[in-house]
Amino acid sequence: MMTNIRSGTFDPRRWKGFLAYRIRETAGIERKRGVADFAFEISHVPGEMSNHELRVALLEADGCLREVPAQFYRLRRQGSGLAGRVAFFADVEAHSSREARIYYGNPEAGPADYLRSLQARKGDLGPQHWFIENEFYKIETLPKSGQIWHVWDKLGSNTSWHHNEWDSNRDKGGDPCHWAPNCWVAYPERVTNGYEAVDPDAFDWHYVFGWDNPKTEIIDGPVFWEMRRKDVVWPHPEHSSPNLRRDRTEKIVAEVVYRFYDGCPFFVQTSDMQTLQDLLVYFIRNSQYVFLDHVFTHTIICPEATGLKATDEVEPAVLRLMAHQDLKPFPNVQHTLSNVLPSKLDYTSFIHESTGDGFAQFQMLERNTNVHSGRPTYYNHMVFLTELHNWAVYYARAFSYTNRRFHPENAVWLPKGERYEEENVCLIYRHENVESTIENLARWGRELRSPLSVTNCL
Amino acid sequence: MQYKGWNYEKTLLVRSRTEPRQDELIDVRIPLDSRSAGNLERDVRVILKKDWHLLQREVPSQVYDIRRGEGVATCRVAFVMDVPALDCRRIGIYYDNPEATAPQYQSPLEMAGGALGGSVRTPFFSAGLDPRSGQIKTLAGRFEIPSVDPLHIPFFDRVQEHAAVLLAVKDATAGYRAEYVSPAGWEEPEVREDVRGPVFVKLTRRGRLSWAGCPEPGRCPLCEVTYKFFAHQPYFLVYTHMTFVEDTEVFGVRMGGLAVNRDLYTHYTFRPVSPNLPETDVEEMGHILIDPQYTADLPAGSAFSGLLPYNLAWHGFIRVRKGIDCGLAAIQLRDGIRTPGGGFPYYRAATYAFREAHAVSCARAPVYVKVCRPENIVRVPAGTVIEHLDAVVCDRFDMDWGSRVDRLGKRLNDPVEIAVHPRFMLGEVPAEEYEPLPYGQRGDAYRRLGVR
DSSP states (O other): OTTOOOOOOOOGGGEEEEEEEEEEEEOOEEEEEEEEEEEEESOOOOOOOOOOOEEEEOOOOSOHHHHHHHEEEEEETTTTEEEEEEEEEEOTTTTOEEEEEEEEOOOOOOOOOOOOOOOEESSSSSSTTTEOOSSSEEEOOTOOOOOOEEEEEETOOOOOOOOOSSSSGGGGGGOSSBSEEEEEEEEEOOOOOSSSOOGGGGGGEEEGGSSSSSSEEEOSSSSSEEEEEEEEEEOGGGGGTTTTOOOOOOEEEEEEEEEEEOSSSEEEEEEEEEEEEOOEEEEEEEEEEEGGGGGOOOEEEOOOOOOOEEEEEEEEOEOOGGGGOOSSSTTTBBBBBTTTTOSSSEEEEETEEEEOOEEEEEEEEEEEEEETTTTOOOOOOOEEEEEEEEEEEEEEEEEEEETTTGGGGGGGETTTTTEEEEEEEEEEEEOOOOOHHHHHHHHHHHHHHOEEEEEEOO | OOTTOOOOEEEEEEESSSSSSSEEEEEEEEEEEGGGGGTTHHHHHEEEEETTTEEEEEEEEEEEEEEESSSEEEEEEEEEEOOOOEEEEEEEEEEEOOOOOOEEEEEEEEESTTTTEEEOOOOSEEEEEOOTOOOOOEEEEOOOOSSSOOEEEEEEEOOOOOOOOOEEEEEETEEEEEEEOOOGGSSSOEEEEEEEOSSOOOOEEEEEETTTTHHHHHGSSSSEEEEEEEOSSSSSEEEEEEESOOEEEEEEEEEEEEEEEEEOOSSEEOOOOOTTSTTOOOOOOEEEEOHHHHHHHHHHHSSSSSBBOOOOSSEEEOOOSSOOEEEEEEEEEEEEEEEESSSOOOOEEEEEEEEEESEEEEEEEEEEOSSOOOOGEEEEOOOOOOEEEEEEEHHHHHHHTTHHHHHHHHHHHHEEEEEEEOOSSSSSSOOOOSSSOOOOOOOHHHHHHOOO
């Protein structure tokens, strides 16, 4: 899909030099608008060269060079050289390759000016309030934290998928779609109700959506718009008693990155969470997108295809969701599938059979460790599916999780230095029927897991 | 102490380590001096005793598996009693009365017909056996519902397989083809055991897992299926024992299968295991909607990929808010695979649930191949034995149903303690043997398996 992109024949004669790369398709899937994103290093550039004197041109079959929109970022001078990263889109036939060149050094070249369908527009409700939109979706971030708040599938119902966790937020736009990473830090010794009922004050909410204007870096360009936030994850006492005495020590730090591509139906989300001191927790999680229960009717779960014989296949599980029609046999049991799902899946997806709304989360990376001991702590390590009528439906990955969160003896001790990293690709798509959706998701999975490979042309 | 004209007594001291047990089935093998075993078929009596010299009442008992050897005889005695928690009940088993005649006990357990095509009725359910294979074909609950006449609630009307193998068969034209074989395909298998009494009915059949037209059925796996129905227990036992007599190429092996009519149920449910949860935590049941009203359009075949663990504490089907709510669960009691030299070729071992047009089923599969092509064949070594024991319980469904199944599972896996006095003192004797319903994995193992 090359709409809204002005690309044309490239004249290399005024440029000082170029680096050549071979862009290969290795998964046997024809790539339209495949993302090439790699580091480059030019050993010597003219001293007066501006960073905008950079272009990418693809070598066409007829020998012509065609300039394509390219985003150069994280550029840095290294002596007389220049290093950084570049991202651009390339169409590549299955099992084939083509040459891409980075041209540099042309004092007459002005800043590149490419059209982009992706819009990133600042909202006026707070420092982190953004609207990100392309032809597939519209996304709005929370004004204070920058977490994804509302999601619209423009090819589906085009209504926001968010739910209402707290009534107090119902008239203020409801609660976010993206909840993770997060942790309930447990204070089992904190008793405020005299043991007459479960004690909601026995823990503090540490959620990144509770951030108040965290440290933020934004990378903007013709190919993608990226927002990187990193900060201490403080408790947000509005979700439990604000009167409780809380120390001001830093307990958890996290980084969350969103990258939205021009003209692509998916966005990339990563997170990196670390415990900064020994903690007692009721749960600690990432990979959690929460949606209103009646937005979706079905879910699809595809396990990773590991250890298979030569031509064997895994079949995705297609399940009818129960929450939206109040079909759960035990209405208060939140986790539909208990804890049987592994902590990493090929993908999970939600679809609505009538509106066509579709959301898929490809779990590209799960990496956990303890930075001091090397071994993370797990108590109930899994992905779980939660659905409750008139509330929400979501998947989340737990590292430690107790089902009886108000029971102080279930608090899990987590040592300092627990580090949990993830990378997800979230696809917002139009669902037509189960067969075609499974086929499309399989293709997306293969494509996302086999990005275009890039090698130097020596 | 003598009980009327009886000459000898074995005394059992029965104790529950945890909770009191109502209607606990006790099934013991006792060794005897063969000189006292001449009338065992008729003269064994089980008496509750208040103290060593104080008799209370006789309880119905069932004597079976009598073996007479030189000097020593053994028999099994089964009966039902209430066992208090942390306290002993004393039982006297009286024997050696040459004049005794066989007792006539009233029992709520009834069996009509043979092991093939017969029917069994207990206070909790009635079961019909398929006339060709002897596999259970129908199961209906017998529930007492206040203000309603006693109802027979259908739980299924399908010939059960319990075990199955997807054989990879060489085919002259296609190279290989898959042949699905199970005890449900048996035609008048050998009836190995037909034990009937006031306490239980035990039926065992054996046959080859082969298909119609199989050129060499003797090379196919040998399978034995045992049912045990009880007068006072709300469940029945299904034991399958499969032997691979030769190296066998397969695309799948399934054990512990349960199949039901799809329109009778709304959900498939399962209880997984979480050995690393804190003691004070609880494990949740999982549920998948199967009601055809909502799922008819979903693809047929494996409904939940290989995502369910191979070891589940139990799984089954429930009907909720659709007529009379009820639940059918298979509690896993024993599972074992023995391969000569070890190393059974597990492949995608998991519990699977399957959707068909009119049925849903579930089974544990140590081998599961999705694409039946030659390169995906799994070879099961000769001499491999796979066995599986489930307790199948049918009950009304309510918000406490899962807890009841949990409690039953715990109970079945946590046998009561039995001491025997006096020990038999004549030379080589077998040890007293207590069969806890009837095998069990013992409490610790079951806890490791999950339910707490």
